[in-house]
Amino acid sequence: MRSMPRNDPRQYDDLVTEWWRPAGTFAILHWLAAARAALIPPASGPGRVLVDAGCGGGLLAPHLRGKGYRHIGVDLRHAGLRQAAPRGMTAVNGDVTALPLAARSADVVVAGEILEHVTDLPGTVAELCRVLRPGGLVVLDTINDTALARLITVTLGERFGVAPVGLHDPALFVPPRRLVAEFARHGVTLKVRGVRPSMRGLFRWLALRREVSGRPIVPAPSTAVLYQGIGSKSLGIEGRDRYTRERHAG
Template identity: 70%
Template structure:
């Protein structure tokens, strides 16, 4: 069978065993999920909904499970949704550019490491904002389309196992200025900051023997530079009813 093209979502079926494998190929995604979860406040009303767009294997779940939300995970691939459901996420099959959810249904929308996989960025941003209630919070992180972002994520990242081979198409990486403009079109003023992995965690993951440890080997650290990975958050205009 010929190899799948870059950024083909079917690759996640072959990588399904990596979502929760300690020290596995998706290790750094756990660090990013923890960083996203730290930006989500406790629910402010009964039956509040958090939409996890491109939820994958549900890595955000342990970081928001005590905040009082109904955690709804949307993804294209069944293998990831099954793992999300096992961790208390309500699974919904769907595309981030056409979310099967009602307008204004979410108190929080989280889009972690998904926008760099989307061929139609304006459509994806429009959908994330559409399902967000007035006053609701958007939290996201993605990869910048700079030369260094492409080099570290694809060229170097794939060589050293930081990113699975073929999982990214660098042509889809997202400029933060463009993303900020797209969010503003839909009433969300996005504030961005850079992220980088902790050096000790990266060394432990890449070069030291790891066993089934108690948790992630490292963490993401905020930084002023958005040149590689960056995080954004903003609230939709209007007051939450």
């Protein structure tokens, strides 16, 4: 792979063939996508839209089949989108800091393993909230800004091949308290919980480089390394009125 600065998005172009190798470089991203999808309920009616911000190669798509959403994936890299498009989703080229979507157009917004890569966290959160309808759901996962997270994700992770060298810039890791506060500024109440790979699944992948089945991501007692977030956008007076009209119309 080319020598690049940490967190350079061009790395994903060089790694494009890894997106759909379940036992390959992005194995843990497959596991996290499945865990993320478990937090997303079936669509409450026809025409519901789910926006997958920073969708990469579309790893969330298989886990949404049968849930009834129009799945729109937005990503900066064309190479990943070409992998995502055949997976049953609408692939859109765009930046998560300026989503090419209308305000209040999404019933669910998903941000999986993207917030630790953005250089403008407030702007990104503002965009996620802008496209989310009042009463809509946000689901995310990201990496905490702790010494333990830097040790596991960068120092050890890169040494043992859990993450490609240079994929993360630990200066961009996101403390939960900051993320909760950013979402609260836009009327989204976010709750977080720690998660981690199962020891059995991680060992099987590291030692044997084989695909892992079952539940390779499990709850963790701490948010110190990886954590999920789930929240809903406040209806407000205008939002409550619109929500009532839509439900009656549906």
